[in-house]
Amino acid sequence: MKWLVLVHVLTAIIGIGPTYFGHVLCRGGQRVGELRRSLELFGFLNFFPKIGGTIAVLSGLLLVWLDGWKFASFWIIGSLALYVAIQIVVVGLLGPMTGKLQKLISDPALKAEQELPAESAVLLAKVNVLFYVASALGLVLFAFMIMKP
Numbered sequence: 001m002k003w004l005v006l007v008h009v010l011t012a013i014i015g016i017g018p019t020y021f022g023h024v025l026c027r028g029g030q031r032v033g034e035l036r037r038s039l040e041l042f043g044f045l046n047f048f049p050k051i052g053g054t055i056a057v058l059s060g061l062l063l064v065w066l067d068g069w070k071f072a073s074f075w076i077i078g079s080l081a082l083y084v085a086i087q088i089v090v091v092g093l094l095g096p097m098t099g100k101l102q103k104l105i106s107d108p109a110l111k112a113e114q115e116l117p118a119e120s121a122v123l124l125a126k127v128n129v130l131f132y133v134a135s136a137l138g139l140v141l142f143a144f145m146i147m148k149p
Contacts, residue, residue, distance in 0.1 A: 015052030033112025
């Protein structure tokens with residue numbers, strides 16, 4: 001059981017962790033070349049939430065089942081709801097927005113050293129707000145896991 005708890009905690013950290021780098025990678029004030037590199041790096045980091053997050057949910061459900069907890073407990077339902085909300089923000093909203101942003105800045109006419117065009121800068125600001133939303137939800141999720149009964 002201790003090994004399953006270890007797997008669950010580590011995969012949760014690895015799964016949600018890259019979201020917190022989004023603030024650094026998608027910060028304002030970047031030039032076109034910097035943002036291109038930042039989005040490329042975020043693409044690599046995005047691998048971890050897909051695998052780690054999935055394993056964390058499955059191991060968490062297995063822990064609940066093996067420990068005999070009821071799935072009707074508030075913290076379990078709340079944790080699953082928070083995880084789904086994070087996925088909606090990250091996969092459903094951030095994914096398409098960062099894809100659009102990447103497409104906008106991939107225009108060969110844009111030079112690496114120039115400032116972002118207005119449309120890209122506005123979209124980048126929206127992306128950064130969504131990273132803050134996902135990070136806040138992640139903190140609440142971790143609090144649920146730590147404070148569970």
